[in-house]
Amino acid sequence: MRDTKILIAFDGSDNSLRAVSYTAAMIGGGQKRLVTVAAIERPPDRDLFPDDLSWKAECARRVDAMRASLLDAKAMLVAVGIPDDWVETRFVESCRSPLRESMECSIGTSIALEILRLAEEGGFGTVVVGRRGVSKQEEFLFGSVSTKIIHAAKGLAVWVVA
Amino acid sequence: MPPSARELLARLAPDFPARHVGEIYTDTTEFMSISAGDVIKLGERHFLVLRDEAERRFGLEDPKFWVKRCRNLETGGRNLLKLVFHESFPMTIGSMVVTCTRSPRKESRILDLVRGDPRFMQGETVLDTAGNPVRILEVVAGKRLDEKIEALEMPHQDYFHTLFPDVLARFIEACEAIAWLHERNEKHGDVRRDHLYVSYDTGRYVWIDFDYTFDFQESPFGLDLFGLGNIIQFLVGMGQHTTQSITPAQRELIEPEDCSIMFANRIVNLKKLFPYIPDALNNVLLRFSLGANVFYDATRDLIRDLTKAHDALDA
Numbered sequence: 001m002r003d004t005k006i007l008i009a010f011d012g013s014d015n016s017l018r019a020v021s022y023t024a025a026m027i028g029g030g031q032k033r034l035v036t037v038a039a040i041e042r043p044p045d046r047d048l049f050p051d052d053l054s055w056k057a058e059c060a061r062r063v064d065a066m067r068a069s070l071l072d073a074k075a076m077l078v079a080v081g082i083p084d085d086w087v088e089t090r091f092v093e094s095c096r097s098p099l100r101e102s103m104e105c106s107i108g109t110s111i112a113l114e115i116l117r118l119a120e121e122g123g124f125g126t127v128v129v130g131r132r133g134v135s136k137q138e139e140f141l142f143g144s145v146s147t148k149i150i151h152a153a154k155g156l157a158v159w160v161v162a
Numbered sequence: 163m164p165p166s167a168r169e170l171l172a173r174l175a176p177d178f179p180a181r182h183v184g185e186i187y188t189d190t191t192e193f194m195s196i197s198a199g200d201v202i203k204l205g206e207r208h209f210l211v212l213r214d215e216a217e218r219r220f221g222l223e224d225p226k227f228w229v230k231r232c233r234n235l236e237t238g239g240r241n242l243l244k245l246v247f248h249e250s251f252p253m254t255i256g257s258m259v260v261t262c263t264r265s266p267r268k269e270s271r272i273l274d275l276v277r278g279d280p281r282f283m284q285g286e287t288v289l290d291t292a293g294n295p296v297r298i299l300e301v302v303a304g305k306r307l308d309e310k311i312e313a314l315e316m317p318h319q320d321y322f323h324t325l326f327p328d329v330l331a332r333f334i335e336a337c338e339a340i341a342w343l344h345e346r347n348e349k350h351g352d353v354r355r356d357h358l359y360v361s362y363d364t365g366r367y368v369w370i371d372f373d374y375t376f377d378f379q380e381s382p383f384g385l386d387l388f389g390l391g392n393i394i395q396f397l398v399g400m401g402q403h404t405t406q407s408i409t410p411a412q413r414e415l416i417e418p419e420d421c422s423i424m425f426a427n428r429i430v431n432l433k434k435l436f437p438y439i440p441d442a443l444n445n446v447l448l449r450f451s452l453g454a455n456v457f458y459d460a461t462r463d464l465i466r467d468l469t470k471a472h473d474a475l476d477a
Contacts, residue, residue: 047265047375052249107347137258140423140457141388143381148459 004032007124009115009145010039012069015130019161020073023128026159028080035087037073037123039066040106040114041094056098063099067091092118112148119156128159166305167201169338174235175210184211189292193228193245200245201235204288204296208235209243217356242285244269244297244373256424260385262351262376266295269373272348273297280361281339283370302368304359312401318436321400327475329397332360336367341461344383351375353389355396384434387458388424391450395422395430398439398447403429420452426452443471 008023020037041063041142044083049055063130077087092114095105106114119127131146139147146160167186171178184200186208195200202209215229228247233240250263276282285299289344311329314321336358340350350357351374359368378384405416405428412435420431429435430451433444446467449458458464 023329045375045377048263048377052209068370136452137256137423140454141255141260141381141384142378143384143459 003125004034004044005124006033006035006124006126006128007115007119008035008037009072009111009127009129009149010037010070010073010074011042011111011145012066012133013130015132015161017073017076017130019128019130019159020076022159022161024077024080024082025132028077028082033082033086034075035082036090036118036124037070037077037087038092038115038118039070040092040111041066041097042111043094043097046096052098059097059099063091063097090118110148112145112152114150115145115149119153124156126157126159127153127159131160131162133162167199170201170208170235171210174208174226175233178210188290190243190245190290190294190296192293193230193247196230196245202230202232202290202296204290206236207288207298208276209233209241209245209298210235215242235261240301242299244299244300246294246296255388256422256426260376262374264373265375266297266373268348268351268375269297269371270295272343272372273299275343275346275348278286279339280366281324281336281342281368283368283372284348302361302370303363304361304368306356307358307360307367308396311397312359314400318400319438322398322436322438326397326400327472330468330472332365332367333394333397334465334472336369337461337465338370338467340386340390341465342451344386349375349383349386350389351386351388353393357394358393370468381459383461385457387461387464388450390460390461390464391447392422395428395432395447395450398443399429399432399435403432403435405429408435419451421452422452423450423452440471440474442467442474446471 006023009020024100043059046055070091074087074089076157092106093100095107115127127149129146129149134144150158168183171183182199186201186203187196188203190202198211198213200211209232211230211232213231214227215224215231216223216225228242228245232243245262246266250261252259253262270287273285273287283299283302285297287295287297289377290296343350350369350372352371357369357371359370361368376385405413406427415434416429420429420434422428422430430447432447433439448454
């Protein structure tokens with residue numbers, strides 16, 4: 001069962017869309033695979049806004065955009081012939097979100113570790129992640145989700161789509 | 163009718179020259195208009211503005227018009243009043259540009275969080291009549307750590323064997339303070355060597371200035387860690403060493419990988435200049451070098467390695 005479940009780490013960026021596209025090409029028309037496209041909410045830092053109203057508005061805008069992107073990602077997978085009920089999307093709200101409705105939430109300290117937690121809890125055998133190709137300096141300061149997933153993953157396959 | 167500034171100062175600060183007396187402000191929105199001789203009234207407290215605060219870096223004074231050095235007219239003590247100033251600006255780090263934002267409410271929140279903790283600057287936030295959160299800060303009774311180090315007149319080897327072990331122990335304690343913030347999902351935001359003071363009373367290191375913030379998603383504390391790395395390099399080296407500041411013979415030994423990942427001319431492989439630096443300590447420095455393949459992403463990891471390095475000094 002584990003080997004048939006694939007988790008795509010998705011953030012709406014071109015890199016994560018490449019990861020979706022690659023996964024579609026790899027499994028389209030093949031044997032049954034269950035694919036989950038998962039996005040972890042990343043609300044903007046509240047301190048960057050002069051007031052809570054403008055912060056909440058930006059949080060809502062990002063949530064709407066991400067939910068729409070997830071549907072687009074699912075459509076990409078279905079378009080290559082993967083049955084609709086083999087593909088699901090998942091949006092994990094941030095614990096810091098002012099709009100949060102669900103009990104489960106991301107504490108937001110590491111997107112990579114959140115993705116790996118989802119993979120472990122959901123019994124996924126493969127994690128797919130896009131890589132943006134950052135410089136050493138950027139990786140040092142900003143971090144890299146794909147690098148951290150590669151370093152921290154245990155007992156599963158990681159596809160890195162560069 | 164409320165008293166004028168002249169009446170107020172005649173009563174509470176009779177030594178203050180009458181010709182310099184200005185206005186009383188209860189709304190600090192227009193902070194550029196508030197200058198020496200004016201009085202800022204917050205609730206029932208009155209603060210006589212003595213001057214705008216300034217940062218002294220690289221021999222230049224950079225005035226901070228939103229930070230007023232004041233005399234508290236009720237207590238006679240000194241305070242810094244930080245007024246609301248929202249700005250976002252690009253900060254250049256080596257070849258990279260990072261957007262920083264000044265956030266009064268972040269600083270207010272951290273001041274509340276660290277109240278009573280001697281590892282941090284102390285203060286409180288009071289709203290002025292326009293609702294601006296004014297931070298009333300206690301002036302740290304101490305001297306800047308970098309100025310203390312730069313004032314030392316001794317060979318590096320003597321410094322390293324006599325003073326540095328205590329400096330490192332104190333710095334580890336300062337790193338613990340930053341880790342404590344990170345564990346509460348807060349960042350300092352502006353970890354620089356001139357934001358670390360040495361208390362006159364206790365010798366303890368004290369962090370100041372918490373109002374910067376930045377938005378790094380995957381590495382939320384990356385800039386704080388980078389700052390800690392810069393400070394430890396400075397402390398180990400008893401100052402900063404660049405490829406321009408060393409002798410030609412030393413320059414022969416330095417490869418690009420020996421320099422900072424962010425600043426191509428800053429030497430971080432200090433063992434090449436000072437061979438008696440133990441590997442355990444030099445390896446920490448190398449994690450901030452261009453040659454590094456693995457970087458610190460948690461302050462606790464840096465503290466663990468610095469503690470081992472401190473033990474190696476004793477060995």
